[in-house]
Amino acid sequence: MSVIYYLWLRELRRFARSRSQIAGALGQPILYLVTMGFGLGPVFLRAGQGSYLQFIVPGLIAMTLLFNSVISGMNLLWDRQVGFLKETLVAPVPRAQILIGRILGGASVALFQGVLVAILCLAVGFRIKNLSSISLALLVMALIAFVFSILGIALGSILRDVRGFQGIINFLIMPIFFLSGALFPLEGLPSALATATHVDPLAYGVDALRSTLNGQSYFNARLDVAVLGLLAILLFVGTLYLFEKVEV
Amino acid sequence: MKMIRVSQLTKRFGAFTAVNNISFDVLAGEIFAFIGPNGAGKTTTIQMLSALLQPSSGFVEVDGLDPCVQPNEVRRQFGIVFQDPSLDVDLTAYENMELHGVFYQMPRRLRIERTRCLLNRFELWHRRNDYVKVLSGGMKRRLEIARALLHTPKLLFLDEPTLGLDPQTRHQLWAQVKDLNETEHMTVFLTTHYMDEAERVAGRIAIIDHGGIVALGSAQELREQTGTGSLEDAFLVLTGAAIRDEPLVDSIPFRPIEKARSDMR
Numbered sequence: 392m393s394v395i396y397y398l399w400l401r402e403l404r405r406f407a408r409s410r411s412q413i414a415g416a417l418g419q420p421i422l423y424l425v426t427m428g429f430g431l432g433p434v435f436l437r438a439g440q441g442s443y444l445q446f447i448v449p450g451l452i453a454m455t456l457l458f459n460s461v462i463s464g465m466n467l468l469w470d471r472q473v474g475f476l477k478e479t480l481v482a483p484v485p486r487a488q489i490l491i492g493r494i495l496g497g498a499s500v501a502l503f504q505g506v507l508v509a510i511l512c513l514a515v516g517f518r519i520k521n522l523s524s525i526s527l528a529l530l531v532m533a534l535i536a537f538v539f540s541i542l543g544i545a546l547g548s549i550l551r552d553v554r555g556f557q558g559i560i561n562f563l564i565m566p567i568f569f570l571s572g573a574l575f576p577l578e579g580l581p582s583a584l585a586t587a588t589h590v591d592p593l594a595y596g597v598d599a600l601r602s603t604l605n606g607q608s609y610f611n612a613r614l615d616v617a618v619l620g621l622l623a624i625l626l627f628v629g630t631l632y633l634f635e636k637v638e639v
Numbered sequence: 640m641k642m643i644r645v646s647q648l649t650k651r652f653g654a655f656t657a658v659n660n661i662s663f664d665v666l667a668g669e670i671f672a673f674i675g676p677n678g679a680g681k682t683t684t685i686q687m688l689s690a691l692l693q694p695s696s697g698f699v700e701v702d703g704l705d706p707c708v709q710p711n712e713v714r715r716q717f718g719i720v721f722q723d724p725s726l727d728v729d730l731t732a733y734e735n736m737e738l739h740g741v742f743y744q745m746p747r748r749l750r751i752e753r754t755r756c757l758l759n760r761f762e763l764w765h766r767r768n769d770y771v772k773v774l775s776g777g778m779k780r781r782l783e784i785a786r787a788l789l790h791t792p793k794l795l796f797l798d799e800p801t802l803g804l805d806p807q808t809r810h811q812l813w814a815q816v817k818d819l820n821e822t823e824h825m826t827v828f829l830t831t832h833y834m835d836e837a838e839r840v841a842g843r844i845a846i847i848d849h850g851g852i853v854a855l856g857s858a859q860e861l862r863e864q865t866g867t868g869s870l871e872d873a874f875l876v877l878t879g880a881a882i883r884d885e886p887l888v889d890s891i892p893f894r895p896i897e898k899a900r901s902d903m904r
Contacts, residue, residue: 397741405729408770474725481691481719482742483711 394484395492402466402496406503416459416504417511420451424512427574440576448512449600450573456505456532457571457593460539461564463497464547465556472553480637490544490634494627497540498533505532520606528603534619535596541626548633571597577609592622641700642667642794642826643688648697650683650850657683659850660697667793670820670827672841674834676878680850681830682722685798688828689719702793715743717794718787722802722830724779728772732763732782735771736789743790750789757785761815777808784812788819795819797829801836809833813840834871844870848878 406412428444428451435443470476479489506529519525546559570584571593580588588594599615602608608615643665650658658680665671673681686692687699690706690713699706706713726735733754740750758764761781771779780800787795797816801809817840819825831837837844838858845855854861854877858870865873 393741393744397738401727401730401734401738404734408729470727473728474721474723475727477721477723477725478727478739479742481689481714482739483714483744484742 394488395495398479398489398492399496399499402463402493402500405466406500413504416455417507419458420455420508421511423447423451423454423574424515428515444512444515444517445605446576446601447574448509448517449604450571450597451512452505452509452532453535453571453573453593453597453600454568455508456501456535456596457539457564457568458560459504460497460501460536461543461546461560462501463493463540464543464545464550464559465553466497467493467544467547468550468553468556471551476637486635486637487631490631493544494537494540497543498536501536501540502529502533505536519604521603524603528600531596531599531603531616531619534616534623535593535600538592538596538619538623538626541623541630545626545630545633548630548637567591567593570594572609573597592619595619640667641665642669642702643671643828644698644700645684645688646698648684648687648699649695650680650687650692651695656850658687658694661847661850661852663845663852663855665826665828667826668820668824669843670817670829670841672837672844673828673830673847674832674837674844674874675830675847679847679878681847682798684847685719685796685828685830689717689796690714715790716792717796718790718792719796720780720783720787720798720800722798724783726771726779726783726786729770731768731770732758732774732778733767735782736786739786739789745790753789753791757788761785777804777812780804780808781812781815784815788825792825794826794828797827797831799830799832801831801833809836816840834869834874838870846874846877853877 424447428447432443435441435446440446467476470479480486513519519528546556546563550556550559570587570591572588573593577585577588577594577598595610595615595618598608598610599612599619602612602615641664643663645664646662648658648661649656661680661684673684675681683692687694688701688706690710693707701713702716704713704716727738730738736754736758737750740754745753755764758767761784763778763782763785766774766778771782774782784797784800795816801812804812813836816827816829820827829837829841841858843855843857844861846853846861854864854873856864861870861873861877862868865876867873867876
């Protein structure tokens with residue numbers, strides 16, 4: 392257990408010491424909040440869809456969680472590059488413990504950033520419909536962070552350098568974000584796009600957050616949580632297999 | 640008592656034979672040097688001894704344990720300083736030590752005591768709260784050695800530990816290693832390109848070339864065997880003066896032994 396705890400602590404320490412990472416984590420959501428949230432707000436309102444700010448904030452929180460938890464994979468590749476991965480893989484420690492420590496660390500950092508963005512959104516006018524659902528929203532956020540932290544480490548276990556990860560961001564993570572319904576409603580989409588959103592795991596995360604924070608749901612909050620939970624288990628098993636095969 | 644036993648050890652990467660049928664023993668408490676040109680098979684040998692690589696054939700025993708059968712038990716017996724850096728540069732010197740102690744399941748009190756003792760020994764205690772990224776190359780190397788010693792291993796692997804260090808730091812580092820060997824009776828298995836270091840520090844030296852051991856003995860024995868006046872001349876007589884290309888094997892990543900074993904099943 393102490394190996395897991397110290398690896399988790401390591402991720403938190405590294406994050407706390409990286410001002411650029413903290414600033415970077417907030418920069419993207421602020422950009423979307425200002426340009427999309429306030430820019431498209433009047434259009435959304437005229438279309439009879441209500442406040443776009445209320446609509447987009449769960450999506451922006453999910454976006455923050457997605458991008459910052461997937462970074463776990465980048466951190467694995469960085470450890471390979473600077474050599475520290477050798478130290479962990481040579482130690483007489485089961486790989487599963489190392490993996491769990493890394494996942495929890497990456498997910499915790501992403502969750503912290505998600506909470507920061509949520510507070511920022513509250514400051515600019517976002518309102519939580521039912522305050523009693525905050526704890527549920529935090530659980531959903533943690534689940535999203537957990538799922539994508541595992542995915543990040545799975546990718547980091549397959550790839551061999553940091554540059555390859557940028558391609559993954561462009562060709563896998565960006566589509567996951569754009570198809571999740573974070574920026575637009577999922578109702579009335581063309582069938583091909585609708586199908587794509589249904590296989591996008593983040594779509595269930597955004598929907599669950601929208602359900603807990605706004606009281607609106609496209610799928611079903613229970614289904615959302617079940618999909619994310621099942622995905623987390625399957626991803627963990629697959630990632631453990633990949634991580635066992637990681638070479639230095 | 641023998642700390643390391645190697646018999647007819649061979650490692651092949653596809654058609655390339657990195658280590659070819661080598662045999663040697665290292666006695667407990669001995670400083671044993673492995674020297675050879677680039678790509679001779681030094682690092683591959685260390686990787687097999689340290690349970691990081693599965694041999695293609697042959698026999699290895701470390702402190703009576705088979706690295707292929709009990710990799711984690713073997714890993715607890717040794718400390719290792721890799722050829723390339725392996726510290727977490729975003730953590731402090733102390734935190735790197737702390738994490739290593741946790742990896743080796745050291746009790747907290749012992750971990751703290753040993754960390755203080757070793758950082759003092761390697762003159763790093765005053766820099767314990769500095770991030771590794773701001774330490775000099777020599778300090779980082781000293782920290783890596785201190786870290787490798789934290790869990791009180793019986794055996795220390797040093798894979799070209801003085802590469803890129805200035806003469807002062809090299810001198811100090813070897814003095815520390817020799818002192819550890821004498822005071823704690825720690826067995827040291829080292830590789831180096833610096834002949835003077837091998838001669839000064841090691842009791843016995845094995846010269847490896849093209850994956851095979853071409854000579855083994857004390858520095859004096861090697862000089863006498865080749866009729867030369869220095870270990871460097873003996874080395875050149877035994878291995879030739881031609882510059883070697885780095886073989887591709889150095890870019891082949893080692894496979895964790897657990898993976899190699901699962902692949903064999």
